[in-house]
Amino acid sequence: MPSYTLTQLAAALRNCIESGFPGRYWVSAETIGVRVGTSGHCYLELLDKDAAGSRVTARMKAIIWASDYNTLSLRFRQETGAAFDSGMSVLVMVAVTYHEQYGFSLRILDIDPSYTMGAMARKRKEIIEELRKSGLYDRNRSLTLPRPIRRIAVISSGTAAGYGDFIAHLEHSEENFRFYPVLFQAVMQGDQTESSVLAALERIELHKELFDVVVIIRGGGSESELAAFDSLAIGRACASFPLPIFTGIGHDRDETVTDLVAYRSLKTPTAVADCLVASHREEWKQIDALRSRAADALRLMMMYNHEQLMQLSLRTPSVLSASVRGEQHRIKAVEDRLKLAAKQQTTYGLQQLRITTQKLPALMQGELKQCTASLERLTSRLPLVAAVNMKRYNRQLEASEQAIRLLHPNATLRRGFAIVLKNGKAVRSEAELSYGDKLVTRFADGSVTTVVTESK
Known part of the structure; x- marks a missing residue:
């Protein structure tokens, strides 16, 4: 079995790969992890998925050298309207390479923008079909447009030239119409566009009762940043939004998904502003027309009423005479009815009086008998009641007499007490006495006279 160093094995693999794939190949794949290094080289991965x-x-690593990347990315952006980025379906010309230190990779030498444009078109079509199936595609266009449109929620970048042009056109209309736009800041180009626009729509929906329409405008930037407006998320959010949406994304190529689902799509921010001004102008025209029609109707009504008044003035004497005669007849009839009613009531009263007079002796005799019986009952009970009351009054008198005897001063003296008198008045305190005072001390059986000689 042969033995190799790692360097020898890597060199053998490089020779094998380069000799086995010596040319250039067109490869279709999806991009992922696209990034540009400080050196200017573009690093990414290409991957393929199942059906x-x-x-x-x-999945393979790929690279575009800086010398090729600037040219390829610029041409790709000009032809597709989007930057070369992750998540794209691409057709690229590659050379298969192997490096002893960096391993296997594909060097991208060319990119076919038309393939990506076709993939983007297919993706847009799939998104539109998804929106149609879910019943959202025409929902925003089915909303009723408020009249007049004055309160506008604007999704844009506050520093964009398109936003400034939009506001200028609203504020400087010939008729000086008053609009009330409120800006909801959003990133309108770059990777953050989708999330930023969705966040702005969510903020507006929280206060939807404060606005009539939503305007999404973009201007002053590159048309290569429009891919975000072809996303399913923004398309679904705009289609299902509870307020009518106007778009002015600022492009002349095919409409984006956002444009297709919006209530009204126009090319530029100023076109949206002019549309809103024209809508307001049409409202004023209708108001003027209604005012003219109302004035004409009022004039016709006044003429008709004047004619009716003239006819009534001619008919007034005869109508008045007939009315007076009718009232006289009605008054005479009422008088006759009143006389008859008074006569009948008098007759009835006399009859009732005679009946009552006939019954009066019997009624008086019965009442007298009842009074006599009551008087006899009271007379029979009077001695008993008088005796009971006399006993009660005697007991009360005896009790009062006993209390008086107990409270008399003599009763107190008989219990061993004495009363000291000075000048005929009782002495209640030692402080009332002075040396030499002449005092009278009363007892139950008599009194003695004393003189004050000492005080202790």
Whole structure:
């Protein structure tokens, strides 16, 4: 068995590969991991998938030398309208190479833009069919356009020239119409376009009641950055959006998926602005027409009413006389009915009075009997009630007398107490006495006179 060093084995593999694949080959594949290094070389991988597109069946590294990349990428962008990037179906001319240190790779020498354009067209067609099947393709166009259009949500880059032109056309219309545009900043070119536009649509939907339409405009940039507007995600979001969408992406080639599903698609931002101004102008024309029709109708109505008034003025005397005679007849009929009703009521009242007069003696005799019986019952109970009350009053009188006897001062004196009097008034405190005061002390059985000689 022969023995090789790693370098010898790598050299043998290189000779074998280069001799086995000496020419150049057109290869169709999908790009992935496309990046440009600081040296200017473009590094990527080419892969192939099965018919279902779910499993990778082949994968190889590839490179485009800097000397070729600038020319190839520029031509690719000019012809396809998109930058050479990952996720593209491409047809490339390659040379099979093997390097002892870097291994196996394919060197890309040429790119066929027409193949990619066909793949892009197929992809766009597939997206459109997907939107049709899901019932979204015509949904935005089926919305009712608000009238008038004044509140506009704008998705664009605030620094883009197209946005500035759009605002200028809105603000400087001949009729000085008032619009209220609100900018929702978005990246309109590059890898972040799709996610940025979708985020702006989500923010607008949160406040959809504040706007009449949505405008997506792009201008002042390269047409090579339009691929994002052919994505299924943006197409689905625009098609299902609850507000009408106007697009002015600024291109002259085939319409993108976003253009196809929008309520109205125009070529440039200024064309969108002019369309909105024209819509407002049409609204004013209709208002003027309605105003003229209303004025004409008012004049005709005034003429007709004047004619009717003239005819009524001529018929007024006879109509008034007939009306007066009719009212007189109605008044006479009411008077007759009132007289008859009064007579009938008087007769009825007299009859009721006679009946009552006849019943009165019997009623009075019955009432007198009831009163006499009640009086007799009360008279029979009177002695008993008087005796009970007399006993109660005697008990109350005895209790009051006993209380008076107990509260009398003599009762207190008989219990061993005495009352000291000074000038006929009772002494209640030592502080009221002075040396030499003459006092009278009363007891239950008499009194003594004393003189104050000492105070302790």
